[in-house]
Amino acid sequence: MNQSKRYLDIVRDIRDMVRQEKLKPGDRIPSERELAEKMQVGRSTLREALRSLELLGLIETRRGEGTFLSDHRNHKLVEVLSTFILQDNRSHEDVWETRLLHEIAAIQTICQNRTTSQLNIWDSLRSRLKKDGFHREDFVRELMVLSGNRLSLKIWFLLTQYSGNPYDKTVSVNEVDYMDKTLVAIEKQDTTTAVHEFKAWSDWLKKERTRNGNHT
Numbered sequence: 463m464n465q466s467k468r469y470l471d472i473v474r475d476i477r478d479m480v481r482q483e484k485l486k487p488g489d490r491i492p493s494e495r496e497l498a499e500k501m502q503v504g505r506s507t508l509r510e511a512l513r514s515l516e517l518l519g520l521i522e523t524r525r526g527e528g529t530f531l532s533d534h535r536n537h538k539l540v541e542v543l544s545t546f547i548l549q550d551n552r553s554h555e556d557v558w559e560t561r562l563l564h565e566i567a568a569i570q571t572i573c574q575n576r577t578t579s580q581l582n583i584w585d586s587l588r589s590r591l592k593k594d595g596f597h598r599e600d601f602v603r604e605l606m607v608l609s610g611n612r613l614s615l616k617i618w619f620l621l622t623q624y625s626g627n628p629y630d631k632t633v634s635v636n637e638v639d640y641m642d643k644t645l646v647a648i649e650k651q652d653t654t655t656a657v658h659e660f661k662a663w664s665d666w667l668k669k670e671r672t673r674n675g676n677h678t
Contacts, residue, residue, distance in 0.1 A: 598633055
């Protein structure tokens with residue numbers, strides 16, 4: 463298995479493992495070391511995947527005991543959402559728009575927070591945009607995390623996971639400008655421009671997926 467495997471792929475692998483081994487809520491899952499060895503992935507990426515699952519309420523870590531599957535009702539939420547999303551094209555479109563609403567709300571929140579909008583992370587993100595191999599998902603997830611809204615982050619993660627993730631590729635030269643302008647506007651606390659550029663990037667992604675034969 464590829465060492466550089468993305469954390470969302472690892473999340474799916476863990477979910478498949480749970481199903482195959484018929485683990486139930488309350489059952490212990492393998493340790494971080496055991497999972498890393500079994501999946502042949504880096505510990506840092508695996509840790510990120512486990513953190514995402516914990517944010518979603520699908521697993522819980524008990525100090526000194528290990529990591530366990532959480533209450534089944536949280537799993538039902540995932541299954542219900544995925545079933546709905548897979549129904550038809552209209553549902554896919556609704557998911558795209560709903561995810562975008564959460565992303566825009568995150569940008570607005572960041573722009574309105576002087577401390578967050580002036581963090582050094584924005585310079586770092588702009589620098590990483592110019593390098594090969596930077597993932598779209600890293601860019602958007604950073605915005606969601608920095609907005610500080612944990613519930614919105616949970617919903618966003620689910621919407622992204624079950625809508626044919628539009629952020630599963632690395633950033634191309636054709637989209638860097640949209641993303642860079644978004645970050646510059648955030649640093650200036652220019653909400654209008656930041657949202658405008660992010661929406662323009664989202665529209666570009668949608669057109670790109672249509673050209674490649676994918677659907678939202």
